[in-house]
Amino acid sequence: MQRLARSLTTLSKRLVSPQPTIETSFSQQHVFVTRTTPSVKELAANAPLLHKPSQQTVKLTEEQIAELRRLRSQDPETWSIKRLAAKFNCSPLFVSISAPLSKEARAKLEARRSTGSETVLGYKKRIIAENRKRRRALW
Template identity: 35%
Template sequence: MTSQSILILKRNSSTSIKQLKRVPNVFNKIHSAGNVKPNYQPGLYHHPSPSISIETPSAFLPSNDPRKSLRTSTKNFANAPALSTPREQRLNLTPKEVSEIQKLRNEDPEIWTRNSLAKKFDVSPFTISLVSSPNKSRSGEMTNRLNTIKESWGRQRYLARLDRQKRKTQWYRDE
């Protein structure tokens, strides 16, 4: 079918029958979208069926179908620029570096956070957390900060966080 014949079909179709733009609803369409109860006015309505896809999905085409070869992309991605530069991280730390990490983290925890130490020694923050423990005063300060944030939570957020914790423990226990 050409586009001209489609236009002719549309022009010649019956326009005397009203078409519904959407299903009329007695409820607020924003707040109760799943609670649709049609509220049709008396009369005849034309509900045209949705048009079918012109193309057959390639999953349903046989392997020897010539249309399958038309859809394969012929673009060459070998010369395309990299989306992100791969960065290799070190996986091993020497005992000297481990002792330096522990010393720096205990001396000045405000400056030498996990992320800053990870950047300095070119490892992940997780590796830093495995190698050293946080400063006790720093961890207490962070706990106090978290508690002040939690105090500003409402009841709903508090219950949602409790529910999330419960689901997480059940997930770890494979329940």
């Protein structure tokens, strides 16, 4: 008998709804239970974050942007996009938009990068890469 009573109490604890309820009794035998829906504010407060909170970036002044452009145009190998973004505490996208490389400087960087990777590529991949360069030149 005690075992049955214990199992009923644990069962009733498991069946408790996490939503707030309103109990209205009509007589001593009948109880009407209604569940209230949580409001939008309650749902939003308990909902998990969709994205990680981002860090606030510092807005750069005109002098800092001019310095960023000067460093990038002076020596693009030393002052890469990532390094400038770390120095000025801004995003790499902002650096690439505010201080783009000239076409000649970009071609030089790509030529230096491609010389090391061409020795690794096989015959077919090298042909495919050369064809891709030709198509890009036609843009």
